[in-house]
Amino acid sequence: MRKFAIAVLVCALGVGALGQVTISFWHAMSGALGTTLAELIDKFHKENPGIRVDLVYQGGYGTLQQKLTAAVAAGQPPTLAQQYENWTTGWLAALVDLDLFLSEAILADLLPQFDQRFEGRVVTVPFNKSILVLYYRPDLVPTPPTTWAEFEAEVARIGKDEAKGVYGTAFRPPNPEIFLTLLHQAGGSILNEDWSETTINNAQGLAAAEFAARLAQYALVQSGYISDAIQKGIAIGMFIDTSAGYTYNMNAAKTAGVPLSVAPLPCNVNCASMIQGTNLAIFSPNQSRAQVQAAAKLIEFLLREDNIVYWAQKTGYLPVTRTAIYGQLWQGYIAGKPEQKVMTDQLIAGGFGQLLHPRYMDMRSLLITYWELLLKGEGTPKAILDALAAEIEALR
Template sequence: MKKFLVVLMVVLSVFALAKVKVTFWHAMGGGHGETLQEIVNTFNELHPDIEVEAVYVGNYGALSQKLLAAAQAGELPTIAQAYSNWTAKLIQSGVVQPLNEFVNDPKIGLTKEEWEDIFEPLRKNCMWGDTIYAVPFNKSLYVLYYNADAFAMYGVDVPKTIDELYEAARIMTEDFDGDGKIDQYGFGFRTTVDFFQILLLLRGGSILKQVDGKWVSNIDSQETREVLAFVKKMVDDGIAYFQGGYLNDIFGQQKIMMYIDTIAGRPYVESSTKGKFTWSWAPVPTWVTNKVPFAGTDIIMFNTASDEEKRAAWEFMKYLISPEVTAYWAINTGYIPVRRSALETSIWKEAAKSDPLIEIPLKQIDNAVFDPQIGVWYEIRTVVGNMFSDFINGKVDMETAIKTADQKIREYLKEEYGE
């Protein structure tokens, strides 16, 4: 008997040692992190030969710094969350693993139908030319949050266009006590690059454009001027409240009646409005176009891993984007599923039946656009955010703001292309 137990222990030890470890760095804290760990645990149970270790690094800023430092030190994980501009920088460092060989593998890959089942904007955001460097993960879309009770009380329809948004904001702006100060604003916005870029895309403009295969500045445009003028008019007419921070709290306080943000903000809206009023959301109003940006990260693999680790990592990445798992992730976190077939799963259909709101953002998915996949995009976003904030806060006139931003963007693009 003793001999049998010794042999069994040896066999089990060898089996344990045979496990391939996949280290996964991420920035999902709180409830999102708990849901991710549940997914990891289930994967590990289903794949006894693989052990995925999910490592919470901290917020996105901490993860970005750790990845860049690890790339320099040669101490990268197997896979990690990454925004596309991080991926672009890491591609330039030569450490990101192309995924084509895994996606196209007849045994462990994805069929053409499965790959194209990923929503097209999300899929294209993972590709640099014909090379696949990522799979989509935690993605969110922008929506119009609104006070449904107030809209009903004022008899105002949910705006479908920017002109209707202006009119709805005008109607619902109130100075209740007659002291000359607005107590309730029809609309609220943050003085961030995100809000500016949403309007710029809707107006038909863009921060950058491609010319002869290279990105060039497009900020010095008529569309930029029209967006800045429109937002300034809303402020000057006293129908829009603005601040730099998040708007869910003042929305809950009924200081603003509507605002635009990502669906990732839903838990905070539910908390701030609980017991006060009924809220809802709708697609972002259209202008010249109906294009909207999406937000969120992808999962990338590093070529510093062994072939065995890469293969195991691919199995996990494929599992993450499977219809049932991406549906489960979306339902439990508020992000969108990354595959169209996820909407046909029983888990998604049951969730949508009890919570119809979850399907509204997806009406915009085919119009969604992604940011330029360049290493200096973060720096360019900062420049444009400062331009918008400084102008709205009256620190600089429109032409100076635009010309200054344009010059700085051109300098960053020279850095990107080594010019």
């Protein structure tokens, strides 16, 4: 009798395993972020007993990128992985068209800010997204600025006193996303719509560069994180930083014993702000249709309102669908949290992502070089922009 029971059990397990699809999901979410992701995957397992997700933490973004690069080259990528746009352009040919596997309703529900097409194809959906906002010291800046003119006036009023460690604002040369945000707010862009022309040094580009150069006179310019400077007791009136840095910046301010708050970015021609963070994409090599369908099911699960809101609440990332961001769950949550509301409104007010050009990473490297020259006042904004445009033109 016992033997018979065991045989039945083994058969049942075998049949269960046969019907099960296993997919791999590579990510770079450490600490609390990783725990929250694992919780969501557990929930997905309960709802979908036929699918097994191998959630693999691959280390930081740099490591994940290297491992994905090697895995794609070897023809053995995971089913699903987090990735930045400029990684995606490198292995676009190996990705599955998501609009063949996700329902139209889900794709239509994504905020228009996240409507990204790679050579006309829909291969990614947004996942952990943050946006640039203005951090300010309420004791130094009683009313946060709403326009460029106000921003400049406030920064100049606080001024710069290196001996006392007081600065109107702060910029990081390795972070040219701030310049790209100013560029977009001035109505400019790196290239024109069809990439046939370099436009970064046109009148709009120059307006952004001159504005940044004027602010830089009163700025702390350093490569390290701004939170590190705050922690050391350096006083910075206002600075532009990602909403994902909220916890770090707040903890630094707490350690230094100073107040810090968040406001929407001051605007110029528009209020655009650069979106940061990764997307999800499904790889084709070494994957069957059943695995791709299972991964698509996981994406649909992660984009469901309750799960997006849970993810956003636990991690500080922003909701990416209309249903989630305007829905009761999220709006109710941020009603009592003015700073989260600011970040949400910033995303709704307008966000833009990376340029989806295959040579964007090289362009970004050039941007870092020239952004640093601009911040350090080494040359006129016009000369710097013209030199940058000439180098970008060579890449285009």
